[in-house]
Amino acid sequence: MPGPTxxxxxxxxxxxxxxxxxxxPVQSAFLTGLRERTVLGVRTRDGRVLVPPVxxxxxxxxxxxxxxxxxxxGTVTTWAWNPAPRRGQPLATPFAWVLVRLDxxxxxxxxxxxxxxxxxxxxxxxxxxxxxxxxxxxITDIACFEPYDSPAAPRATAHSGAFADPVTGITTSAxxxxxxxxxxxxxxxxxxxxxxxxxxxxxxxxxxxxxPPRGAxxxxxxxxxxQTEVGPRGTxxxxxxxxxxxxxxxxxxxxxxxxxxxxxxxxxxHGRIAGIPYDRVRMGMRVEPVWTEGARHPDHYRPTGEPDAxxxxxxELL
Amino acid sequence: xxxxxxxxxxxxxxxxAAARHDVSIAGLVREAAVRALDDAALTWADVxxxxxxxxxxxxxxxxxxxLYLADALGATGKPMLRVHTAGSVGGSTALVAASLVASxxxxxxxxxxxxxxxxxxxMWGLSLPVPFQQPLLAGAGGFFAPHVRAYMRRSxxxxxxxxxxxxxxxxxxxxxxxxHLHEHGITLERVRSSPMLWDPIRYSETCPxxxxxxxxxxxxxxxxxxxxxxxxxVHGGAMRSEPTLFAGKxxxxxxxxxxxAAEVYRQAGVTDPRREIDVVEMxxxxxxxxxxxxxxxGFAAEGEGWKLTESGATEADGDLPVNPSGGVLSANPIxxxxxxxFAEAALQVRGAAGERQVPGARRALGHAYGxxxxxxxxxxxxxxxxTT
Numbered sequence: 001m002p003g004p005t006x007x008x009x010x011x012x013x014x015x016x017x018x019x020x021x022x023x024x025p026v027q028s029a030f031l032t033g034l035r036e037r038t039v040l041g042v043r044t045r046d047g048r049v050l051v052p053p054v055x056x057x058x059x060x061x062x063x064x065x066x067x068x069x070x071x072x073x074g075t076v077t078t079w080a081w082n083p084a085p086r087r088g089q090p091l092a093t094p095f096a097w098v099l100v101r102l103d104x105x106x107x108x109x110x111x112x113x114x115x116x117x118x119x120x121x122x123x124x125x126x127x128x129x130x131x132x133x134x135x136x137x138x139i140t141d142i143a144c145f146e147p148y149d150s151p152a153a154p155r156a157t158a159h160s161g162a163f164a165d166p167v168t169g170i171t172t173s174a175x176x177x178x179x180x181x182x183x184x185x186x187x188x189x190x191x192x193x194x195x196x197x198x199x200x201x202x203x204x205x206x207x208x209x210x211x212p213p214r215g216a217x218x219x220x221x222x223x224x225x226x227q228t229e230v231g232p233r234g235t236x237x238x239x240x241x242x243x244x245x246x247x248x249x250x251x252x253x254x255x256x257x258x259x260x261x262x263x264x265x266x267x268x269x270h271g272r273i274a275g276i277p278y279d280r281v282r283m284g285m286r287v288e289p290v291w292t293e294g295a296r297h298p299d300h301y302r303p304t305g306e307p308d309a310x311x312x313x314x315x316e317l318l
Numbered sequence: 319x320x321x322x323x324x325x326x327x328x329x330x331x332x333x334x335a336a337a338r339h340d341v342s343i344a345g346l347v348r349e350a351a352v353r354a355l356d357d358a359a360l361t362w363a364d365v366x367x368x369x370x371x372x373x374x375x376x377x378x379x380x381x382x383x384x385l386y387l388a389d390a391l392g393a394t395g396k397p398m399l400r401v402h403t404a405g406s407v408g409g410s411t412a413l414v415a416a417s418l419v420a421s422x423x424x425x426x427x428x429x430x431x432x433x434x435x436x437x438x439x440x441m442w443g444l445s446l447p448v449p450f451q452q453p454l455l456a457g458a459g460g461f462f463a464p465h466v467r468a469y470m471r472r473s474x475x476x477x478x479x480x481x482x483x484x485x486x487x488x489x490x491x492x493x494x495x496x497x498h499l500h501e502h503g504i505t506l507e508r509v510r511s512s513p514m515l516w517d518p519i520r521y522s523e524t525c526p527x528x529x530x531x532x533x534x535x536x537x538x539x540x541x542x543x544x545x546x547x548x549x550x551x552v553h554g555g556a557m558r559s560e561p562t563l564f565a566g567k568x569x570x571x572x573x574x575x576x577x578x579a580a581e582v583y584r585q586a587g588v589t590d591p592r593r594e595i596d597v598v599e600m601x602x603x604x605x606x607x608x609x610x611x612x613x614x615x616g617f618a619a620e621g622e623g624w625k626l627t628e629s630g631a632t633e634a635d636g637d638l639p640v641n642p643s644g645g646v647l648s649a650n651p652i653x654x655x656x657x658x659x660f661a662e663a664a665l666q667v668r669g670a671a672g673e674r675q676v677p678g679a680r681r682a683l684g685h686a687y688g689x690x691x692x693x694x695x696x697x698x699x700x701x702x703x704x705t706t
Binding site for chain 1: 337338339340341342343344345348362376378379388389390391392394434436437438439441442443446447448449450452453454455456457459460463464465466467468471472513514515516517518519561563564565566567568569570
């Protein structure tokens with residue numbers, strides 16, 4: 001019978017990766033231009049100037065390669081005050097998010113405006129680029145915008161886009177912060193693991209025992225709440241010999257990665273086999289878990305010494 | 319009311335490579351899309367809707383391709399949909415596009431799938447550090463290798479079948495100018511002696527990591543009549559899915575794959591696929607999956623698929639050529655790989671497959687699968703308009 005449900009588990013899950021991007025001709029010219037304190041846009045066939053530039057006309061889908069240089073001064077077209085900047089934002093002190101139409105452009109660029117407070121910002125405000133001291137060929141080469149009183153002078157002049165040592169690629173680090181909650185069934189399973197017991201759940205409709213349990217039968221969708229202990233012994237149904245080191249895994253190769261059908265379970269789970277030379281592992285071999293102090297899951301499985309299970313005993317679990 | 323017959327009138331693909339540093343993602347999809355439009359002699363204005371597919375978001379960190387790529391694909395002012403079914407996505411994306419034509423919602427639809435593996439890391443995308451869970455202990459091929467061993471045990475297939483497939487597909491790729499791998503001077507011995515990575519899978523038996531895109535223009539009977547080149551006609555198309563893990567899951571021959579093929583054959587009136595289908599483009603990420611899928615798709619009885627491979631029937635000049643393009647083993651831009659299978663099947667029945675053309679191909683199957691053998695999508699195309 002199920003005992004009282006323990007508190008469901010929860011833990012942070014941070015997903016972070018430095019994605020790279022090939023820029024293509026237009027973004028390459030744009031970002032290299034910023035490095036050289038030059039703002040480039042593109043001119044569409046109907047004469048509009050788009051800053052930031054795009055490779056393909058948003059209206060006609062035509063390829064655009066006609067680069068133009070605009071001014072570093074412009075006009076705020078709309079804005080929003082950001083009272084509490086977050087990690088990674090352009091300024092550490094409160095600032096305004098602004099859309100700025102640079103002189104010579106027909107579209108607006110999103111960036112930050114350094115201003116003492118919201119009272120100092122209004123639509124129509126004249127601004128200019130404050131260049132970063134160290135520029136690498138990135139949108140952050142514009143440190144931010146700052147108020148700057150100057151007459152609007154719409155002017156866009158043709159530019160070849162050619163620079164020495166152009167930037168052709170960038171790295172864009174993505175980071176996502178999640179809170180992961182495995183749910184009641186997984187929590188019951190994990191709590192039992194702490195006592196070195198492996199709990200499956202039986203489907204009341206099709207009577208199959210699933211491990212790890214998910215709280216519902218993956219075949220028929222029926223909720224499962226009847227826990228049943230499986231294993232600890234089981235049968236190797238199939239396996240492979242891993243001969244190359246996987247990134248981030250501290251296991252010496254070669255080693256055996258196996259599917260193990262624990263006694264009483266109706267599907268196999270995965271584990272490493274040790275305690276036997278890798279080339280003597282076989283389908284049908286009987287194994288048991290080996291636990292290590294402080295680890296949540298079995299470290300590996302080792303042979304029990306029992307005779308191998310006949311193929312017919314596990315072929316449906318392959 | 320009957321469905322509108324669906325014709326493939328435009329096909330375009332990129333030159334696939336380990337890294338296409340010369341183009342942005344927008345430039346990559348554009349290359350395929352422009353080629354498909356040119357093939358159909360159509361312009362952006364002729365396209366009524368765009369259906370796009372790609373691999374899971376983490377693979378190259380583009381969460382909303384339908385937003386980011388709308389300009390490059392001329393989607394302004396038009397419906398643009400994104401489809402998402404792991405490695406099978408290229409196939410299911412094409413089928414969603416086909417359904418828009420078949421249902422007469424749209425007359426002409428552009429469908430496209432892409433992947434830029436060089437700007438990401440698919441293995442990282444597949445192994446997020448989910449709390450409390452035991453990490454996969456084996457790396458990319460380690461997920462598949464135990465299933466291959468299970469197939470060998472179940473069928474009694476001899477060890478060398480996987481190398482035969484890899485040797486065939488890499489030679490086929492030499493006739494496909496778009497393929498990523500062109501291994502001139504490849505020999506069976508070289509495949510056979512390549513390192514054993516995840517025993518029983520050798521290095522040469524694994525797919526490469528590629529950048530690439532594929533696009534197709536789908537239309538109805540009126541559009542087909544205006545097309546400059548013969549179309550491929552869709553005679554059947556289906557998708558099936560099942561959980562990655564459940565009691566009774568058959569990784570060697572998943573039920574979802576069998577059911578999906580059966581539905582496609584039913585729609586197309588095919589009762590003996592081995593005899594009635596002239597060429598197959600199937601999703602074979604590791605060479606052993608050719609004999610496995612031959613059985614799953616009904617081309618061979620259970621346990622007999624490897625005999626078909628061993629007999630040479632699946633060679634380019636055999637009586638059931640499989641992957642004359644070189645297949646996934648020769649180019650694997652994951653998000654696009656499924657659509658490439660569909661497109662290569664269509665090229666064959668259009669007689670437009672160039673040096674890799676199977677002479678007289680009139681009926682071809684395109685097959686895609688993905689996830690942990692979780693998603694399946696297939697279509698059957700032919701050189702004549704369906705009668706029903």
